[in-house]
Every structure is written in C-alpha cells, then in structure tokens.
Amino acid sequence: MKQGITIQERLKDLRIERHLKLEELAELTQISKSALGSYENDVKKEISHKSILKLAEFYGVSTDYLLCATENRNRPDAGLTELHINDDMVELLKSGHINNRLLCEIATHENFTALMTDAEIYVDGIATMRFQDINASLEAVRAEILKKY
Template sequence: MKGATTIQERLWDLRKEKGLNLEELAQLTKISKSALASYESKDNKEINHGNLITLADFYGVSIDYLLCRTENREQVNTPLTELHLNDEMVALLKSGRINNRLLCELATHKDFIKFLADIEVYVDGIASMQIQNLNSLVDTVRHEIIERYRPGEDDPYLRILQAAHIEDDEYFSHMIQDDISAVVRDIRAAHKSDSESAPSTTIAEELKQDLEDVANFKGSPLEKQAALYCKRLGINYNKLSDAEFRQLVHILEKSKFFKSYVGQRKKRK
C-alpha cells in the first residue's frame, strides 16, 4: 500500500464515489470523455486549469485536495491545538517515516475505537482487580474441595477449576490481537485490487498455466521454448517479426538454460 495517493487515483476514487462512468461524468461536467480518461491515466502529466476547477467544484473538494496536496476535504486548516497531539506525534507525522495514509485508515475503521478501548482497559488496570478477585474465588473453592474431599491431582473437577484461572496479560493480549486483526483484515480486503498488493496467484501457479499454454502452442520445440520465455517476460510472441524472433533466439542461446534445436522458424503466411 502506497503512502500517498496520486492525482490519477484521486480522480478515479472521486468518480467511483459518485457512481459514474466516464461518459456520464463527461455529460455532467462538459469535459470530453477522452480528456477525463487521460486525467485518470498513469501516463497523464497535466490537467487543463479550467477543467481542474470544474472537477473540484463538481466533486465539492478543494483544488489542493484534488492535487493531493492535502488529505482533508472538510477539515481544512484545523488548528493543531484542536488535535491534542504531542510534539513527538506531530514530528512523526511530518517525518515521512510512517505511512500516514494507512494510519488514517486504521484510526477511522469502525472497530478501531474498540481496539483503543480494550488497550485503555488493560493499561489502566481497570479489569485486573476484577480478574484477580475471580482468580481468588476459584482458588478458594479449589482449596476447599482439596481439604474436604482429598481428591487426586487428576480429578476432573480440580482440573476444570485450574483451567478457569485467568492470566490477565494473556487474556488481554488475545483480545487486543483479535481487535487489531479484524481491522487489518478489512483494510487488506479494501486494497486487494491495488497494483502494489501481492497477486492472488502464486508464481508457481502462473508458471504452471504458462506451461499448459505453451504445451498447446503449435510450433517447433524451439518455438515452444521461445514462447515460454516470452510469456514469462510479458512479451506477445505472436507479434514478433521473423527478424525479432532470430534476435531473441540469438540472445537466449547465450543462456545455459536455453536448449537450442536445429531448424528454422516457419515463415508466417
């Protein structure tokens, strides 16, 4: 997950929030569909100044927000004193050492408040006394049973009482871990389609698919091997000219992993 949003991503996000396709947005803003598409393209370098104002007004955001100079749509120029952040936190947020975008998503998740509340309960020791009281009660009952009935160490009731003993550190560790795990899973799911996220298929699965495709490829053993290399390199084998193919084979023959076959590639008709 990237720490900063690009202008192209912001324009795409805003359009998707409105539930519009490019054609609908073009009709509403009077900006051509091709221009809008280019603004959301990774190769886009600049946006017409007039169109920039039009889009900012249409989405109800500032130009600074549209240009990713700020992450604030509504809370613009909020005084720092209202945020109740100490100097260390302000310095950290300004340092670029952490992913502020991810931090914002964590803090604004619907279950993050529960996560902080559980941490606060643990840090303040609010529940520790109650847990200790419960443990004392369990220990008292256990000792009373031992004194009265003299059961063996393997007695199931004694073992149940022993298992009922709660370690507050372990208890809160599990609870806090469950809280943050749920939050992180949701954020991960929300970014599953991001280009920076890991692919859903493994390298082994991709290679297996490539091998199956090449096995069905009609051509000489040399062509099949070259086709496999092309697939792994993301090259469209069918678009190679005969000259390009010969150059490719010449380069691949320098590899100890490439087996050369006698024969020539058939000319395309």
Template sequence: MYTKLSIPERLKDLRVVDKHLTLEQLAEQTGLSKSALGKYEGDDYKDISPFAIATLAEFYGVSTDYLMGLSENKTIPNSDLQSLHLSDEMIELLRSGRINNRLLCELATHEGFPRLMTDITVIVDRIAGMRVSQMNLELEAARQSVMESYAPGDDDLYMRTLEVAQIDGEDYFNHIVHKDIDKIVKDIQTAHTNDATTADERQETVAEVRQKFEKLVQTGTSGEEAFIQVFCDQMEIPYEKLTSAEFTAFLGILRKSKKAKRTKSMRGKGSPIPPNRNGRQKR
C-alpha cells in the same frame, strides 16, 4: 497499499469509489469531454487545466489542494493542531515520512478503532486487571482452605475447577486487543485487494510454471524463448509488446547464465529463431 495517491489515482478514486460513475456519466454531469477526463486519469497524464481542476473539485466536493495531491484532506484545508491534542512527537512522526500516514488514517477511521482504543485504555488504567487479580486471590484462597481442611487428591473436580478458573490477566487482555486489531487489519486488507501494489494471493506452483514452459517447447518454441515468455508472464510483462532490441537484450542476458540450458525445439533447432521487429520469433 499506496502511501500517497497520484493525481490520476485520486481522480479515478473519486469517480469510481465515491460517485460510482463511468467516464461518460462524469462527462455529462460536468460538461468536460470524456477524452479529456480519460487522459486525466490515465497513465500518460501530463497536465490538467485550471478550469477542469475547479470544475472537478466543486463536483466532487473536495478541495483543489486535495485534487492536485497537495493535501490529504478532502474537505478540511487546515486543522487547529491545539484542538487535536497532538504531541510534538506525534506531529514530527507524521511529518517525517517514516510511517504510512494513509494507512494510519484508515486504521483510525475504521469502525472498530474506538473499541480498540477503549480496550487499550482499560488495560492501561489497570482497573479491570486489578479486579481479575482480586478474583484470582479469592479463588486461590478458597482452594487453599479446602486443601487444608480436606486434603483432596490432585484430580479432585472441585479443586481443579478452582485452579483453572483463575485467569492470566496479561494473556486475557492481550487476546482482547489482538482480536480487535485482527478485525481492523482484515477489513483494510480486503478493501485493498484490487490495488495495483497488492500481491496476488493465487501464486502459480512450480509444477504449473514448468508445465507452461514444456507446453511452449512442445509447440515448437525454443527453450530460450519459452523461458522468456514464462518469465514475462510471471512478472506481468506483456511479451507481445517486446521490441526486437529488447528481446535480443533479454536473450543476451539469459545466455550469460551458467544454469540456462539450450533446449532444442520440436524442429530440432538448438538455438532460437531470430525475432522479428515486434519481438516475436519468426516461424
């Protein structure tokens, strides 16, 4: 997930996630042009006018500092550190960049976080743990008393019940906290499924990649070009946008590999057909 949203990402996040608007609807409601709004959210973003900053900040109900990436707080420009009861160590950690502050905020604001903190507090205070220990002592005392009086066998149902009813306090409380955290992490993971930095769960198998390669070769594509096409597909590189120079450079690197095999095409040519200026091979 992103550790910090860029200005285009913040603008798109506010429009799509917070307001559920299209660019056309946003343009109608703010008076800004659709083309300008599209540029502000685009990959080729360069600048945004002061008027647009003020207009969008007011429309979205956020601070201009947040809109411009100067703050992570949407509506609160400053926080009284004393009222937050943060230690010097915590403040230093948040400033250090060593952790993902954005993810930490998502963890802390998740609906299940208060329960997690409550459960951890229970464990830290050890009150519940003492009660579990006391219960275990009482069960064991009863078991020992019955054993001394009646000497039942190891497989006696009553004796075994008194034994297995005793709880390993550490394992029990670890399970509770683990369950709390699992729910929070799963929800956050789901929320970031469509992030550009999130890996696609569906990965092609070796057999599928090989089948794709062989299919290209069968259509008359040289082995080297087929390899480049499949590689581009795996790395999400638009093959059709490769320039002739880029294709040639790619080919030169590939030919340096000792493992690269020059597979003959269906036309019987051992080397690839020279690419045209658009990076595709001529037929």
C-alpha cells in the same frame, strides 16, 4: 509499501465514491468523457487548470487534494488544540519516521473505534493492576510500621 496515491487513482476514486459513470460525470461537469477517461488512466495526460478547478469544485475538495499534494479533502479548519494533538505527536507526524498515510487509513477504518476501546481497556487494566500492587505494598509497609509502634 505504497506511500501515496496517484492523481489518476484519486480522480477515479472520487468518481466511484459517487457511483458515477464517466458519461454521467462528463454531463455534470461539462468535461468530455474522453478527457475524463484520459485523466483517470493516462499518467502522461496533462490536466488543464480549468478542469482541475471544475473537478475540485464538483467533488467538493481542495485542488491540493485532487492533485495529491495533501490527504485532507478540505483545508483544515480545526486547530491542533481542538484536535488534542500535542507537540510530540506533531513532531512525530512531521518526522517521516512513520507512514502517515497508513496511520490515517488505520484511524479512519470502520473498526478503529473498537481497536481504541480495546487498547483503552488493556492500558487502563494494566494501570489498575499497578495501582493495586502499589496499594498492597503500601498496606504491607503500613502494617509493619504499626506493629513497631
């Protein structure tokens, strides 16, 4: 299973997201078309600091994102409390026991909301059935006790 994305893939993805050709990107960033093409296709091509900064600014992403050091396009401004992520989830994400990249892809998929809604219906349905079972048991015990007295 693929664990990450390369810098070359990241650069190409960002350009394609904006429906830009290399020529257009070169004109907008003042970085040569040949350099941009090399950045996207040549794993061994060194990218200058100036180009990294210019491309990150152009795409509106952090340099860490551009260099694949993070999957967050921008520095996270939201605290964990705002995100309602508890300590157990933070530890799970940090542990490396799950594929965080895959989890992010699943959570940002266009049908994820439907999946979560279905899961909520299922889980709440199970909980409702259990409460109904408990209430039925209590009712039966209550009836037995009332018969005795």
